[in-house]
Amino acid sequence: MSTGKKESDRLPSAVSQEAAQSSAMGDDPLDLALAANAARGDKGAFERLMWRWWDRIRGYCAAFVAFDPELAEEAAQESLIRIYKALPRWRKEGPLGAYLYGICRTTSADVMRTHARHHARNVQVEEFESLSLESPHATGETNVLREEANKMLTAAMQQLEPVDRSMLYLHEVEGKGLSELGVMYDLPLGTVKSRLFRARDKVGMLLREMGYELS
């Protein structure tokens, strides 16, 4: 703990005050309690906390690495390891979510950097253009259309910077507000707003070229 005292030695009122303070930052009290126990080495609490966060963690990592299944798996798994190691050092200066997403962000960036040394992961322009030539209307089946639409969206998302990608994901899917994103990415509100606008605009433009519109 940041105070240097054992958690068990602290007064319950101090813990509840801390929990109340963190809850005010948007954290679920159960998550905070689990995180506190996990920080003391309780593996059961860690696993329960991670199960509660698993969809958010894996979704965020997948968005950061542009939906590459291999990279997404490595990033998500490595994020868990780093979270497990880092939880005892969490100072509770910010929301738990921002802390966890921050770890996922640096982990995903490291994974991408490691793989970039060996492979060119970004979709080349030729590949991107070839996608637009494929007809998504061949079979008329809903699933195929949905898969094709996802393929197009993935290709468009790959053209964004990883940070913009993940920011757009958090905003659109997780419903994170501009101020939350500003805290998480340590960016001014105006910068977050303009980056989100540009990212969405670019995705929309690329999809329009392929015959799709964003709803």
Next chain:
Amino acid sequence: MSSAEKKTIDLKAALKDAAMTSAPSFPDFAQVYRKAEQRPRKVRRFAFSAAVMAVAAAASFWVGIYWHSQSSRDVALIDSWSTSASSVQSTVNIGTSSGQQSQVVLASSPSTAVNLFVQDLWESSSSGGL
């Protein structure tokens, strides 16, 4: 393509769908605990490098000690040096006698190049021998 043919994509649903499709379904906690208990790769690499450097330093120290003790034991370029008034021809004699080490005796007149070279070697040696 006309605007009528354009299909719509729900960004939120499509992003979530793409993320959930590409991301792993289950966390592997056994791997988490196993890797968390291992020392970090950087620490392991540093420890290995430090160990190699320590062994190399110790080895080079002892080799240096041995070399130093060996190099000054049996090697002497010039054991003695003397001058004489009589003129001599430049000669080199190599001789051995039982129970003694091999000897190389060099005789030359004072002005010859070999004499000057040997004299220079002799004078550069503070202890009277190299």
